Amino acid sequence: MAEIRIDKLRHSYLAEPKSDDDFALKRLSLTWKDGGAYALLGPSGCGKTTLLNLISGLLTPTEGTISFDGKDVSNASPEERNIAQVFQFPVIYDTMTVYDNLAFPLRNRGVPEAEIKPRVEEIAGMLELTKTLGNRASGLTADGKQKISLGRGLVRADVNVIMFDEPLTVIDPHLKWQLRSKLKELHIKTRRTMIYVTHDQTEALTFADQVVVMNQGEVVQSGTPIDLFEKPRHTFVGHFIGSPGMNVIPCSVKGGKAFFAGGEVKAENAKSAKGAARTELGVRPEFVTVVNKGIAADVVKVSDAGRFRIVETRAHGATIKLLVPEGEAVPQGKTHLAFDPAHTQVYEDGWMAGARP
């Protein structure tokens, strides 16, 4: 197990990258502590799988370094790095039994059979595979196969990190949450460093202690699930996390104050705003309320989302959504809105004012 440090990492799939656009990863620095559960979250093509393959050693970085416990492993092979990886589609050795599958990584490393047996049985117990140990692995269902892939990672006591590349893609929905909570449970039990790549916010936020949000080859924000929700550093994070996403409303900034529709809107970080080409207010629908006197708005649409209703309004050319809990009155026609100042932020050119990197 190890602390993973990524320093000024860049990667391009082209032999001779010229402009910044040629890079799938644009200068990344991160530190991941030993024993943590991390998630890499971002839309398809944001570079998260590239980053994963760089850490596992399936790719060699164009620039920058990756080190495990201070030791530079940027050019080491996957085997030397001593990592484990679970892929999107279950990878199992069809002709072997479940037992042989789990024993495979140990046998390749010349571990004596006497040591392999208790180890495999222990892991099988954790994964609830004990009953199927003697079966051919090819006969298992998708979630069983994914468990084997995971087991092959867990079986080695000395792996530095276990990585998951969208591991629940082919799992049936009703089994997804089961396997997810199994993962969480295994993390608590084994305290291995785990990195989980996904484009699904629920998976990321429930699994990880720390979530890294990526977009277009860059890290947009790295923080706890609560940070990401309450203080998105970039409007992208605000949109991407939460359902519905954060309201982003054009505003003007003058002398440390934000104005919308002619009136001042109190925002937590308004003082840090220095002015930019594009200034916006960000507030989550959870923190918008209906009041008697405030920003005038017209209700456009109401949709039911179970425990609450999503109310979409138009105010001075901007769309503002708010949540009304079940049982409360839904505003109709013309209404007035107010934002919770503690959860309202000013964004300058997309970045939260005062937090620009």
Add this chain to the structure above:
Amino acid sequence: MKKRYIVLTLYIVFLMLPIYWLLNMSFKTTNEILGGFSAFPREFTLDSYKTIFTDPSWYGAYINSITYVAINTVISIIVALPAAYAFSRYRFLGDKHLFFWLLTNRMAPPAVFVLPFVNLYYAVELFDTPWAVALAHTLFNIPLAVWILEGFMSGVPKELDETAFVDGYSFPRFFIKIFLPTISAGIGVAAFFCFMFSWVEMLLAKNLTSVAAKPIVAAMTKTASTSGYELGLLAAAGVLTLIPGAVVVYFVRNYIAKGFALGRV
């Protein structure tokens, strides 16, 4: 890494040597050929090729061959397309037995069919026409085409058909306008295999024709046996039979790998 490419290069050199030797012979004069061993033509000549292109019994034979290969390919594909669709989309009475029976025809030695075919095509008055050979070759090519096309069609989700029918397409219009373009790669591969088997086969082609429709493969055996040692001519005729194959393989080069797995990997 390096060792792999040495093995591969050696193998390809082994494949090319006889082809080179055929080319080499085709450019030599008869005197040089009979004079002894030489690794390349010393007196380079195109005489053999000139003979072939000026003698109607030679170039006519090429035209005959291409005619029956083309007829065969077209018939095989047109007939196989609906059948492959049926096998890939529906279950029906006796479907599995029918499919297996079709494939057993691929296992029939042409030698077994020579004599009955001669009788049969005499009886229907097609003997010594390109049609006889083209139809005879469908015995092997239709099952193969059905098999390949079924493999490709099974890879197309059924939802495509259903969506089209919901959108109000009639079956023939859907089949021609939507389905065929979707599996064009499969059609290309199937046509390639039909072409290939029809082009290379000799036993049936030779025995189902005599004079009017004599194919190139038969013309060549005649040269080898009757007019003695005309090796230059034989080599040139051989070289010319390589060209259609090379052209066709060039066109399907991007599908070869999938094609040789008959669409079912």
Add this chain to the structure above:
Amino acid sequence: MNKTWDNRAWWLVLPVFLMVAFNALIPLMTVVNYSIQESFAANEFFWAGARWFRELLNNPDFHASLGRQIIFTAVVLLIQVPLGLGIALCMPRKGAWVSVCLVLMALPLLVPWNVVGSMWNIMALPDIGLLGWGLNALGIDYNYTRQPGAAWFTVVLMDVWHWTSLVALLCYAGLVSIPDAYYQAAKIDGARPWAVFRFIQLPKLKHVLTIAILLRFMDSFMIYTEVIVLTGGGPGSTTKFLSIDLVQKALGGFDLGPAAAFSIVYFLIILFASWLFYTLMMREEAK
């Protein structure tokens, strides 16, 4: 894919059924009909029962060509399957060279079979052929028209030249369809190249290898044209395989009955062996 039951699908299959029936059933019935009769003149037939079959199965000539055929098929399978698999493993998976390799390798498959024979005939001529001249220059006495050993060597070499690519291309198609994740997982699990071959590549290639072995078995068991052009079945009858024997009987003589019986036995051997092999492979699969 779950298919719907619909007997109207027969209309789509009907053209294929009629064409293949015309080409297969009529000739096959003719053959069966001949095989149990005796003919003296073109239109006079007498009931012969199983006589032709009894005679055939006791005929030492038939035993000899069947034996030669089995040895030939076994030898070419033993060479072509491992060699083709090996070549496929050597091929690059990506890049511009892939197409070049594929096109060059497919070339022998598109050569008319009699040209294959002629080509190797010219190649193997002891005085002016590259192979024949070369072997003799190396001090090896080689003449395929006179020595049975040399004839067999040439016929086998020709078949290896002609058909190994088919096995290689089939295996290659199987190899490229293995997702990268398998190789990556194996790398992470610390598998050596041998283990990658044994536990990933070979199991994934089982299907295409089954097809390759079946095709090569059937086609090598039916070989005719290449050998008749190269050796004519000689020297003597040392390279006379089943098809050559059959064509001589059917077209050369007027013994329609024995030739027809031969045809039926020949076809049944191929059908039975293919069925047996296929069933065994599928039973292995089901395990």
